Amino acid sequence: MDLLDIARWQFGITTVYHFLMVPLTIGLAVLVAGMQTAWYRTGKLRYLKMTKFWGKLLLINFAMGVVTGIVQEFQFGMAWSAYSRFVGDVFGAPLAMEGLLAFFVESTFLGLWIFGWDRLSKGVHLACVWAFSLASVLSAYFILAANSWMQHPVGVEVVDGRPRLSSIWAVLTNNTVLAAFPHTIFGCFAVAGSFLIGIAAWQIARHHRRSGADDEDRRAWHGSMRLGAWVAVVAFAGLAISGDVQGKLMFEQQPMKMASAEALCHSEAPASFSVFAIGDVARSNCEDVKSFTVPYVLSYLANGDFHSEVEGVHALVPQYQEAYGTHYPDDPRLGRLAGQPIDYVPNLPVTYWGFRFMIGFGALAALGAVAVLWLTRRQRFPEGRWWAPLAVLAIGLPFAGNIAGWVFTEMGRQPFVVVPNPDPSGIDGVWMFTAQAVSAGATPGELLTSVITLTALYGVLAVVEVFLMVRYVRGGFEAVMPPEQPEDSESGGALSFAY
Amino acid sequence: MDLPTTWFCLIALLWLGYLFLEGFDFGVGMLLPVLGRRDVERRVLINTIGPVWDGNEVWLIVAGGAMFASFPGWYASLFSTAYLPLLVLLLALIGRGVAFEYRGKVDSDRWRRGWDRVIVTASWISPLVVGLVLSATVFGLPLDERGDRVGGWWTIFSVPTVVGALAVCGFALLHGAVFLALKTEGEVRERARRFALRMGVPLLLPLVALLLIAQFTEGSEWTWVPLAIALVAALAGLARLHRWREGQAFALQGVALAGAVVTLFGALWPNVIPSTLDPAWSLTVADTASSPYTLTVITWVAAFGTPAVLVYQGWTYWVFRKRIGTHHIPQVHAPS
Numbered sequence: 001m002d003l004l005d006i007a008r009w010q011f012g013i014t015t016v017y018h019f020l021m022v023p024l025t026i027g028l029a030v031l032v033a034g035m036q037t038a039w040y041r042t043g044k045l046r047y048l049k050m051t052k053f054w055g056k057l058l059l060i061n062f063a064m065g066v067v068t069g070i071v072q073e074f075q076f077g078m079a080w081s082a083y084s085r086f087v088g089d090v091f092g093a094p095l096a097m098e099g100l101l102a103f104f105v106e107s108t109f110l111g112l113w114i115f116g117w118d119r120l121s122k123g124v125h126l127a128c129v130w131a132f133s134l135a136s137v138l139s140a141y142f143i144l145a146a147n148s149w150m151q152h153p154v155g156v157e158v159v160d161g162r163p164r165l166s167s168i169w170a171v172l173t174n175n176t177v178l179a180a181f182p183h184t185i186f187g188c189f190a191v192a193g194s195f196l197i198g199i200a201a202w203q204i205a206r207h208h209r210r211s212g213a214d215d216e217d218r219r220a221w222h223g224s225m226r227l228g229a230w231v232a233v234v235a236f237a238g239l240a241i242s243g244d245v246q247g248k249l250m251f252e253q254q255p256m257k258m259a260s261a262e263a264l265c266h267s268e269a270p271a272s273f274s275v276f277a278i279g280d281v282a283r284s285n286c287e288d289v290k291s292f293t294v295p296y297v298l299s300y301l302a303n304g305d306f307h308s309e310v311e312g313v314h315a316l317v318p319q320y321q322e323a324y325g326t327h328y329p330d331d332p333r334l335g336r337l338a339g340q341p342i343d344y345v346p347n348l349p350v351t352y353w354g355f356r357f358m359i360g361f362g363a364l365a366a367l368g369a370v371a372v373l374w375l376t377r378r379q380r381f382p383e384g385r386w387w388a389p390l391a392v393l394a395i396g397l398p399f400a401g402n403i404a405g406w407v408f409t410e411m412g413r414q415p416f417v418v419v420p421n422p423d424p425s426g427i428d429g430v431w432m433f434t435a436q437a438v439s440a441g442a443t444p445g446e447l448l449t450s451v452i453t454l455t456a457l458y459g460v461l462a463v464v465e466v467f468l469m470v471r472y473v474r475g476g477f478e479a480v481m482p483p484e485q486p487e488d489s490e491s492g493g494a495l496s497f498a499y
Numbered sequence: 500m501d502l503p504t505t506w507f508c509l510i511a512l513l514w515l516g517y518l519f520l521e522g523f524d525f526g527v528g529m530l531l532p533v534l535g536r537r538d539v540e541r542r543v544l545i546n547t548i549g550p551v552w553d554g555n556e557v558w559l560i561v562a563g564g565a566m567f568a569s570f571p572g573w574y575a576s577l578f579s580t581a582y583l584p585l586l587v588l589l590l591a592l593i594g595r596g597v598a599f600e601y602r603g604k605v606d607s608d609r610w611r612r613g614w615d616r617v618i619v620t621a622s623w624i625s626p627l628v629v630g631l632v633l634s635a636t637v638f639g640l641p642l643d644e645r646g647d648r649v650g651g652w653w654t655i656f657s658v659p660t661v662v663g664a665l666a667v668c669g670f671a672l673l674h675g676a677v678f679l680a681l682k683t684e685g686e687v688r689e690r691a692r693r694f695a696l697r698m699g700v701p702l703l704l705p706l707v708a709l710l711l712i713a714q715f716t717e718g719s720e721w722t723w724v725p726l727a728i729a730l731v732a733a734l735a736g737l738a739r740l741h742r743w744r745e746g747q748a749f750a751l752q753g754v755a756l757a758g759a760v761v762t763l764f765g766a767l768w769p770n771v772i773p774s775t776l777d778p779a780w781s782l783t784v785a786d787t788a789s790s791p792y793t794l795t796v797i798t799w800v801a802a803f804g805t806p807a808v809l810v811y812q813g814w815t816y817w818v819f820r821k822r823i824g825t826h827h828i829p830q831v832h833a834p835s
Binding site: 060061063064066067069070071073074076077078085087089091093095096098101103107109110111112115116119120164165166283288439441442446447450453457461464468471475482485499 | 542545546549550551552553554556559560561563564565566567568569570571573574575576577578579580582583585586592593594596597599600601602603604605618637645646647651652758775789790792793796797800801804805808811812815818819820829833834835
């Protein structure tokens with residue numbers, strides 16, 4: 001493996017890992033804020049228990065999201081310094097905005113929320129959890145604006161061969177981010193919804209199946225489960241709508257990505273949507289692949305018209321070659337790629353299956369959520385023993401869908417790190433090959449060291465996080481509702497919450 | 500002052516904020532086994548920074564992000580050149596952050612001892628690396644004409660950068676001790692105060708050495724002023740601590756740090772990283788700055804964002820202004 005491969009693996013591993021924590025944090029934070037609001041307004045103990053229980057799991061997860069986020073910011077400079085120099089004028093601005101306008105709020109108000117249970121008035125304390133959760137949503141917006149610029153550069157002019165920011169407004173209202181943001185946020189809620197369903201189902205099955213409907217805890221678990229199911233169903237509807245908008249944009253902005261998402265070799269009119277395929281989709285002659293298709297659907301997905309033409313990989317390659325060259329420059333910093341022909345087709349199996357797994361896992365989770373809504377109507381709970389374990393397993397579905405979606409998005413834009421956009425809304429003439437983006441100053445040994453140590457540490461921490469989560473889930477409400485402590489008149493009371 | 504120079508000052512300010520704030524929470528972490536003899540005392544120590552350490556760390560993220568936005572060339576060259584030290588810093592910060600959050604989540608001595616070790620180790624390593632990398636940007640790196648490193652990862656180590664590492668580490672230790680004297684009560688407070696008074700001067704020596712090296716190799720005449728302020732404030736801080744005025748001592752530590760940062764960045768300007776190979780290849784403020792438009796945009800963001808941050812972070816410190824003693828620490832409550 002050379003520097004480029006290692007750097008790409010590192011980016012993939014650290015990003016995917018980071019993005020396991022982030023959606024759960026964002027979705028769960030808003031839901032916990034909602035639970036605390038319910039407690040604030042009604043004063044019912046079960047809402048307090050829900051707030052504390054789900055809040056504790058949120059904290060366990062948040063810690064990991066934060067610490068893995070620093071790696072994300074640093075590695076642009078560490079492993080991708082040529083990229084940083086090229087796009088710094090544009091890309092750094094949303095990153096700095098995320099820090100100043102969102103991340104400071106997030107971290108400060110989380111501290112206030114954790115330690116403020118007995119120090120702040122109820123209203124102010126509630127405001128803290130809302131500030132924290134809304135800032136984490138805002139944080140996602142800035143990061144997605146930065147990422148969307150790489151998918152669809154806007155708001156810049158080219159000076160001395162480098163993009164120079166000419167309108168920050170254009171970057172922040174890029175149609176790509178306006179589509180990607182709701183899609184990602186709905187993805188976060190799908191994760192949080194399934195998380196609530198799985199854990200609450202397990203609790204009811206384990207402890208509360210036989211207790212009556214008046215049991216307060218059982219009602220809290222049941223309520224959590226229904227809340228999770230509603231959230232997941234609404235989130236999936238949002239995912240479908242925003243995904244369709246995003247897809248149409250991408251057919252326009254990155255036709256190669258979408259053609260490879262379909263493993264569509266030859267242009268078709270009308271084009272059929274491939275549901276799944278048997279055989280090696282990477283073979284570009286397409287003859288050996290048995291694809292199970294639905295006619296007209298791809299035309300609709302691409303253009304909103306059931307009969308329109310969709311361009312295939314073979315038709316697109318010459319267009320890309322004409323616009324962006326046939327060979328990499330003969331620069332020794334490109335390593336083994338220097339002077340080599342440019343392969344404009346992304347990894348087909350990854351894009352093809354990434355796209356299908358994203359939709360498939362998401363749809364499966366949504367079906368499960370609909371089933372939960374039906375099965376738990378009017379305080380009911382299904383009798384079967386298989387039920388709760390299945391709900392626990394289903395927690396993984398939207399996670400897998402999210403990951404597949406990101407892998408598809410990022411791998412689908414290869415060989416570019418900044419994708420050129422020939423369409424009228426984008427700026428043609430700004431692009432960068434991934435091979436040109438990597439740090440020339442760092443050595444493969446340094447990058448390999450970091451891939452190995454980070455992956456090992458992430459592996460250990462994943463075990464620790466799951467271990468702690470399981471412990472707190474088993475502990476249920478009792479583990480998060482501390483027993484009354486004797487009042488210490490001298491000190492004015494102990495901290496009700498402390499490390 | 501033109502925009503690039505303004506942003507050079509703002510970057511210095513962000514690093515100052517970071518060193519001041521996370522400086523003391525690193526110090527608290529380093530002093531965990533020294534000042535916390537029993538577990539409940541260690542919990543007192545950790546809870547003095549519990550509500551704020553995460554917000555403090557964001558200063559690092561913002562300093563990095565702001566360098567990326569305002570001086571992409573500086574950010575790219577420094578971070579790629581200091582690859583391995585920064586990797587070590589990342590590993591330490593990951594472990595440390597997780598350790599604070601997870602330490603109390605299981606009621607077991609072995610569990611707590613393990614995470615304590617992580618906190619202590621990471622709290623020692625982090626300021627060393629921050630000091631190493633920051634002083635490397637002041638004293639220069641072997642950069643070629645494109646800003647890429649020539650030579651291996653060890654080229655970052657030189658006498659001034661190692662002194663820089665020790666300087667930040669020593670400052671953090673003292674700063675943490677003064678902070679603990681200010682924030683705790685009872686025996687922990689006594690111990691912290693005694694530690695700061697006894698160790699204060701030796702802990703400040705590397706910082707003084709660093710400032711003098713910077714002054715004599717790269718400094719201008721005016722940088723003598725912040726240097727002198729730093730020295731006087733540091734000593735005055737120790738004197739106030741001796742008189743039990745911990746708050747004033749802590750504030751004077753801040754003044755000393757500000758003097759030190761101004762001296763170092765003043766010595767660095769107009770470069771952002773001198774090249775040790777050829778002065779013509781040095782990265783400068785003018786060459787690495789983003790376009791005027793980008794700088795204007797982030798200036799507006801900073802103009803609105805920074806005061807807000809100062810207000811609500813200040814409010815956090817106000818909310819948790821009370822001293823903490825062992826009797827404030829609730830019993831461990833974790834699932835068995």
